[in-house]
Each structure stands twice: as C-alpha cells, then as structure tokens.
Amino acid sequence: MAQVDWRLEGEWLKNCNCAFGCPCDFNAPPTHGECWGLVGMHITKGHYESTRLDDLFFAVVVQFPGPLHEGNGQAQPIIDERASPEQREALFEIMSGKHSAEGTLFHIFSIIVSTMHDPIFAPVSFEFDEEARTARLSIPEVLETEVVPIRNPVTDKPHRIQVVMPEGFEHIKGEVASATIKSNGAIAFSTQGSHSTLAHVVQTPEGVEA
Numbered sequence: 403m404a405q406v407d408w409r410l411e412g413e414w415l416k417n418c419n420c421a422f423g424c425p426c427d428f429n430a431p432p433t434h435g436e437c438w439g440l441v442g443m444h445i446t447k448g449h450y451e452s453t454r455l456d457d458l459f460f461a462v463v464v465q466f467p468g469p470l471h472e473g474n475g476q477a478q479p480i481i482d483e484r485a486s487p488e489q490r491e492a493l494f495e496i497m498s499g500k501h502s503a504e505g506t507l508f509h510i511f512s513i514i515v516s517t518m519h520d521p522i523f524a525p526v527s528f529e530f531d532e533e534a535r536t537a538r539l540s541i542p543e544v545l546e547t548e549v550v551p552i553r554n555p556v557t558d559k560p561h562r563i564q565v566v567m568p569e570g571f572e573h574i575k576g577e578v579a580s581a582t583i584k585s586n587g588a589i590a591f592s593t594q595g596s597h598s599t600l601a602h603v604v605q606t607p608e609g610v611e612a
Contacts, residue, residue: 405607406501410448410455413530414573414603415537416441417547417581424597426470427565437466438591440547440583442539443603444528450492458482459526460493463545463589476517478588480541483523506609507571519588532600535579547583549598565599573601574612
C-alpha cells in the first residue's frame with residue numbers, strides 16, 4: 403500500500419485513572435488493574451494529503467480490562483464539530499492506523515481496540531499550558547476534564563515531574579500533572595486526582611517526531 407502523506411503537530415493531553423506517572427509508560431500494569439482514560443489533541447498545524455487540519459481538535463475515550471498490550475479495549479472518538487466532512491474523514495483515516503508504520507501510535511491503537519463506539523461530533527472548548535501544567539477540556543454533556551499541577555502534600559507547593567521517552571510512540575517528553583475526569587459518553591467513568599501527561603507532539607506515518 404502506498405504511504406499516505408499526513409502530519410499532526412500540536413498540544414497533546416493524556417488523562418487516565420492511574421496514579422501519577424501512569425505505569426503503562428513503564429510497561430507496568432495499570433494502577434487499578436483496568437485502564438479508563440482519554441487522549442486528546444489540539445492540532446495547531448496538520449494535514450492529510452491535501453486536506454488541512456489546522457486548529458481542529460479530536461479526542462478518544464478508552465477503556466481496557468487490563469494492560470493495554472493485552473488488548474480487548476473499547477474506544478469512542480470525539481471530533482470537533484467544526485470539522486468539514488472531508489476533515490472528519492481525514493481524521494478517521496489517520497486514527498484507523500491504516501496509514502501508519504508498524505509499532506507507531508495509531509497502528510498499535512488499531513490492534514488493541516476491539517470495540518469502536520460511534521463517534522461524537524460536538525463543540526469543544528480547550529485550554530492548554532504545558533509549562534504551567536494546566537489544561538481544561540470541555541465537551542458539553544460528553545466529557546469534562548481539568549488538569550492542575552501535582553501539589554506537595556507537606557508544603558502544598560506545585561510539584562514538577564517530566565517523563566522523557568526517547569523511543570516513545572506517543573510523545574518524547576511530557577509534563578506529569580493531576581487530572582479530574584468526568585466522561586458521560588459510551589465509556590462513562592470519573593476520576594479525581596489521577597494521572598495526566600501534557601506534551602507538544604508531532605505525529606507522522608513513521609511515528610512521533612517530537
């Protein structure tokens with residue numbers, strides 16, 4: 403199959419029910435045995451062939467019954483309602499993993515998810531400050547999640563942690579923070595004071611560049 407030309411650059415958010423640090427990044431089982439979470443991206447600059455994807459947002463809410471590599475996951479895509487039919491199709495093509503090299507993010511995702519729920523097209527409000535470790539994602543009646551710095555339990559001062567993964571398939575460097583999640587879609591769950599990673603990401607058919 404001929405390789406398709408696509409590229410996504412932007413602000414990346416991963417929030418889940420695990421303890422700070424997310425054991426999945428270290429090839430360890432999820433903190434509570436199961437994985438409930440979401441990834442989201444504000445595309446500051448992107449394209450799929452000739453279709454521009456600048457300033458759009460997409461997210462995927464997921465649930466896995468055990469470690470991600472064991473599969474049997476379920477997922478529900480959420481697409482910015484501002485996306486045109488061509489842009490929606492472009493994002494679905496990228497997320498399908500059909501146009502990504504083996505072992506890259508979207509390819510792996512296509513293998514470990516066995517149930518794909520109908521997508522949601524909705525208005526999105528997104529705020530993101532990687533340096534400050536703050537973010538907020540609001541999709542009315544679907545998903546609300548907020549990110550704040552981890553606080554030192556003794557001094558209450560912000561606690562800063564960075565995770566660097568030179569061969570990471572999701573991101574290379576991320577800021578670790580604290581998330582609150584309320585998901586009301588097909589995969590409904592909530593968390594308080596759980597894991598978050600904020601990162602600047604560049605994804606291509608050959609994997610993550612930054």
